């Protein structure tokens with residue numbers, strides 16, 4: 305029996321779009337970030353790990369082409385026929401146009417690759433970068449994962465993201481002008497965040513011409529400013545219950561057309577400081593399904609009510 309999806313799952317979207325199961329190949333292309341290299345700050349966003357996310361990438365020290373080849377030849381890679389190359393670590397549009405093109409091209413080495421996805425920050429999007437990305441549209445699905453985390457600039461300051469929400473708006477406008485899909489990143493449980501802050505972020509996201517949303521809870525990893533805050537009792541992580549309730553708010557108030565790319569983050573076990581529940585992806589996924597079912601909730605159920 306087919307189960308009803310209460311929100312737009314990414315796998316289903318891929319299946320409908322590409323006709324079959326499609327996997328992401330996560331790539332560490334050796335970029336840095338203006339918030340880490342001293343241009344804006346040296347310390348980065350307070351939660352940002354030493355690798356700028358993507359700790360689970362297996363072949364990250366290798367050349368991009370080898371990272372792709374190794375994944376395609378791996379046990380997982382052999383179990384699918386279509387792939388999206390995903391430039392994950394740090395800011396994947398933070399380089400010259402020439403270097404960006406070289407790096408993107410070096411991942412597109414197999415005709416089973418159907419898409420390219422690039423994670424970046426809003427202040428690292430320009431017309432030239434959007435033009436470059438759009439040049440791949442004739443052969444590939446092209447998307448940009450854009451950091452936002454919160455629309456509340458006061459929290460943006462606390463987390464030291466070093467861009468304003470208005471810069472997110474500008475970046476979305478540029479990317480959409482070139483028909484590039486945009487996926488926003490949102491975090492729940494940031495320091496000082498209240499339920500009103502979460503509502504503001506949802507309202508803000510709904511007003512933007514974006515196509516997807518990635519949500520995860522704030523978790524503390526070693527060697528970050530957030531870890532210091534946690535150890536000095538200046539930050540208290542949220543509970544699983546609070547996360548699931550907040551997630552239910554987001555999903556029920558978000559637009560129905562958005563594809564939900566994920567509802568949990570991949571906290572690396574050896575780096576995670578807190579909260580411990582973040583290691584149990586199934587608790588999050590199954591707990592959320594249960595909550596939606598019990599309360600009869602679905603994506604966009606209350607979208608028109610505010």
Ligand code: SF4
Pocket residue numbers: 337338339340347348349352353356393394395425451465
């Ligand atoms: S923008 Fe991304 S890569 Fe840069 S410091 Fe923040 S989280 Fe890390």
